[in-house]
Amino acid sequence: MIHVEGPTQCRCGEPLRAGERAGLVGDDPAPTCLWCLADLQAGRPRPARRKGTQQWETTTRAGFPGSSPVPSSVTDLAHARRSRQRRTRRTRSSGGPRTAITLLVTALVVELALWGRPLLFHDVPSTSAITGVTVGSHGIDFAQPAPVQVDAGGGIRAMWPPVPADAKDEPLGRPPFSHSTSTDYAFMQQTSGPTSAPVAWDPCRPIHLVVNAAEAPAGADRLLLEAASEVSRATGLQFVIEGPTDEVPHSDRQPVDSARYGNRWSPALVAWTTPAVVPELAGRVAGIGGPRGATYAKNVDKHWVSGIVFLDGPTFVDILRRSDGWAQARAIVMHELSHMVGLTHVQKPDELMYSDNNGRTTFGKGDLEGLRRLGVGRCFTK
Structure with missing residues (x-):
């Protein structure tokens, strides 16, 4: 051995x-x-x-007008490691029925100890604290955003939807003050060049999410809450999970759907789905995610306003059967939400945004520094 x-x-x-x-x-x-x-x-x-793989593959496309549709990162965890269940037929021993039953029970206990199949996993509540995430609209009609002062010059901002009612003139949260010297992070896009600021979300308004739970595994709501909270802690960005939607996921989703969501930037769509609905999830892909940009004329106006996170529900059911399934599943959602707020893959294995899955379940130093930088973008509420 x-x-x-x-x-x-x-x-x-x-x-x-x-x-x-x-x-x-x-x-x-x-x-x-x-x-x-x-x-x-x-x-x-x-x-x-x-069947099984450890790789997370990526395809990334630009997401601003005139470019390819939604930036999407393909996370290949797929079908992660199949549960290691191995049932063994046992013949009745000379000790009689009682001995046979004892051996069978013992075999099951040993099997669970060896292979880590917590059959009652979802009965054990998670203890992770939730911060930076609000559930529900709290009476605000987001289909009717607050009016905004239109640029007298009729600039590009006149084409944007009005500012929502829950936006402020100052950032709603702040990322951690401490900086890291790590450079192991990469952004989906930067405003004008490789040394410029990253394209980020407006920190003065929350990132709204809606959820299509058609193929959601048990505990999916808590997985999303915990993953969004981790991203919020690292960026200072605030999330609002509005509730369910029946919107069918597709990767070329546009940033405005006034017929469904009113006169505003569409909330980001988190969809628990299958490859039959989202072909990009076919094969060994567990999830795709990416942001969508506002229309812009000048680089200074670039910012993310909507996005997608599509997750393969049946694959997550398999992952959650593992002994470390909850942590691994949450890490995938954290990974995809990090793509949605503006990070792309890196070459350092110590980071959660590394392109291969090596079992990491928390953000690394580079991840945290990249997310911190994404949390100090410009406000577009004035």
């Missing part, structure tokens, strides 16, 4: 993480996972390849 030194794959294709136990068969230097060793020992045929 050996301990895997770094992320690799079993001969059957099953991903192995650093520190996991594996075996060597014959002269083959490739590690063989424990469940395949069990197959060999029991004389069962070993699958040529199991």
Whole structure:
């Protein structure tokens, strides 16, 4: 038996993480996972390849007028590691029925201990504190935004929807004061060049979200709350989850849908869906996410106003069955929301925005610095 030194794959294709136990068969230097060793020992045929991958792949497209549709980052976690359940048939022993039942119960307990399948996972409430996220409209009619003083010169801002009723003249929140020296972050876009400020959301108004829960797993509401709260803490940006919508997700969603949401920037759409509805989720993709920009004439007017986060519901059901399923699922939603507020992938494995999934479940130093910078954008409420 050996301990895997770094992320690799079993001969059957099953991903192995650093520190996991594996075996060597014959002269083959490739590690063989424990469940395949069990197959060999029991004389069962070993699958040529199991479904599962550790990669998060990305496709990113520009999101301003005249460019390709919504920037979308494809997170490949898909079908994450299939639950390691292995049921074993046991013959009745010479000890009689009582012994057989004892062995069966013992086998189930050992199986749960080995493979980490918390069957009552969703009965255990999360203890994560929620800050920076409001649920519900609290009586505000967002379909009828507050009037705004139109630019006398009839500039591009005259084409924007009115300022919403919950906007302020000052930022609604502030990112952490402390800076990091890390440069392991990257932005979807910057206002004029690689050294300029990132394109960001207006910090003087909350980011509104609506949720299509057609394929939502158990605990989906709490997952979104916790993930949005983590992004809010890192950016100072505030979120409002307005409630459910029946809007069908599609990746070329426009920033204004007045027929559905009134005269305003459309709230960002979080949709629990399937590849049958969103083809971009086909294969090994667990989610896509990205922002949508306002119309602009000058670089100074660039900012994000809407966006998408589409999540493969059935894949999340599989992920949530794992022993660390909640943390992994929340990390995917955090990853996609971070794309929606303006971050793209980086090359540093220590960051949550790294393009491959290496098991990280919290923001790294680079992630936090990038998100902090996205939280100090310009206000467009005056």
